[in-house]
Amino acid sequence: MKVADRPHSSVPAHSPAKRGRRQGPTRTREAVLDAARRCFGKLGYEKATLRRIAAAAGVDPALVLQFFTSKEQLFRTAVRLPQAPSTLQVAGLTDTSRDLGSRVLHAYLHLWESPDAGDTLTALLVSAGTRPDALQAIRHHLRDYTIQPVAAEIGLDAQQTRIALTTSQLVGIAYVRYVMRTGPLAEASVDHLVELIAPIINHYLTGDMSGQDVPAMNPAYNEKSVGS
Amino acid sequence: MKVADRPHSSVPAHSPAKRGRRQGPTRTREAVLDAARRCFGKLGYEKATLRRIAAAAGVDPALVLQFFTSKEQLFRTAVRLPQAPSTLQVAGLTDTSRDLGSRVLHAYLHLWESPDAGDTLTALLVSAGTRPDALQAIRHHLRDYTIQPVAAEIGLDAQQTRIALTTSQLVGIAYVRYVMRTGPLAEASVDHLVELIAPIINHYLTGDMSGQDVPAMNPAYNEKSVGS
Numbered sequence: 001m002k003v004a005d006r007p008h009s010s011v012p013a014h015s016p017a018k019r020g021r022r023q024g025p026t027r028t029r030e031a032v033l034d035a036a037r038r039c040f041g042k043l044g045y046e047k048a049t050l051r052r053i054a055a056a057a058g059v060d061p062a063l064v065l066q067f068f069t070s071k072e073q074l075f076r077t078a079v080r081l082p083q084a085p086s087t088l089q090v091a092g093l094t095d096t097s098r099d100l101g102s103r104v105l106h107a108y109l110h111l112w113e114s115p116d117a118g119d120t121l122t123a124l125l126v127s128a129g130t131r132p133d134a135l136q137a138i139r140h141h142l143r144d145y146t147i148q149p150v151a152a153e154i155g156l157d158a159q160q161t162r163i164a165l166t167t168s169q170l171v172g173i174a175y176v177r178y179v180m181r182t183g184p185l186a187e188a189s190v191d192h193l194v195e196l197i198a199p200i201i202n203h204y205l206t207g208d209m210s211g212q213d214v215p216a217m218n219p220a221y222n223e224k225s226v227g228s
Numbered sequence: 229m230k231v232a233d234r235p236h237s238s239v240p241a242h243s244p245a246k247r248g249r250r251q252g253p254t255r256t257r258e259a260v261l262d263a264a265r266r267c268f269g270k271l272g273y274e275k276a277t278l279r280r281i282a283a284a285a286g287v288d289p290a291l292v293l294q295f296f297t298s299k300e301q302l303f304r305t306a307v308r309l310p311q312a313p314s315t316l317q318v319a320g321l322t323d324t325s326r327d328l329g330s331r332v333l334h335a336y337l338h339l340w341e342s343p344d345a346g347d348t349l350t351a352l353l354v355s356a357g358t359r360p361d362a363l364q365a366i367r368h369h370l371r372d373y374t375i376q377p378v379a380a381e382i383g384l385d386a387q388q389t390r391i392a393l394t395t396s397q398l399v400g401i402a403y404v405r406y407v408m409r410t411g412p413l414a415e416a417s418v419d420h421l422v423e424l425i426a427p428i429i430n431h432y433l434t435g436d437m438s439g440q441d442v443p444a445m446n447p448a449y450n451e452k453s454v455g456s
Contacts (some may be wrong), residue, residue, distance in 0.1 A: 044358030046274025122357075129354030129407045130272030139410065164404065164411040165424060171408075172400020176392065179357045180399075182367065183392040196393060196437065200428050209424065 036078035040123035101202025268351035329430025
């Protein structure tokens, strides 16, 4: 699915919670959390005011405070990730018919593509540079849901370095695709991305760290002498 | 150099511009810009108030406004990158004794390691998720100083995709090393990072896009059957 087509790619002017017709408190609470995730992801923590979040959810700002006490608390609740990885993700990670890199990348991208987790993760990535709690949350997320399930499989040297390199590529794709939202990586299908990037994740996780096993030269590529 | 050792890794409590002893306007202006870059990079645009920036520069907030009119304008001026790439960068990019991936990564990391550009780029990366001008600036920076100098060398298929993949890995390293500042990638030397990641950049720029040329399997790695 194209990112531009995703229903949460902008903060909507209207909301599913119509004024005048009262919803149950649970549905209203969920509507506020959804609006909060979209606003934090699009505007960042500081600019996503309670007033804006309330407007996006179609409720009164006082009601938001009544539910969540403070913006700080709302942020913490909104960006809390599900405690257990989804069935889809587990299915992806345990599908042994594919290499480790494909499985990791597939599970990771499917999580980002799911509307709930995707909004939450984007909000965290956008806020991680300036909010230690967001940084902590996305770090824990990467560790618990992406790295730990595969770490047991890498019985190799330099495990920490392998995990860090994998993280750098995973964070980089998410940043270009879901935050910058530009270029071929924002428009590509998940399957195409897996095809392009899984060999790299696989190399980082299981390859020769001296880089001797990446014969990157395409026969069609003739290096020009830039200096002459 | 370890990131933690970098002088700008936290906003300093004191400032080189001592009160009581007047500096020339040019030096004061530069001190404000330096403080602004550090504050925007550490706190993000919203939290980096004029008051905090002025305190970090050791000047009166009124003086900051006198120089830069508004916080908006200060941000634009502070994160304006040098118009021409540094000699170091050009030297790195034209050193034909090394492969294209090494040259690109070396030039890129050396720019991030330089105190001036590094602070500016970190400020941009932290703000790019929520500020279109920061997003535009870092995109232009990547294009003009990192991608365009090498694009002419890639006379291959899928040039846009190659550039996007390269960007995702470059942005990912910068994010993990300079924003998240954790793990082996934050502590590694530039040379070690080039050693680890250049083969990947080289693959993205010049390799076989079907991934057939990345034999990521280390002989020491024995894939376990997770399901059984």
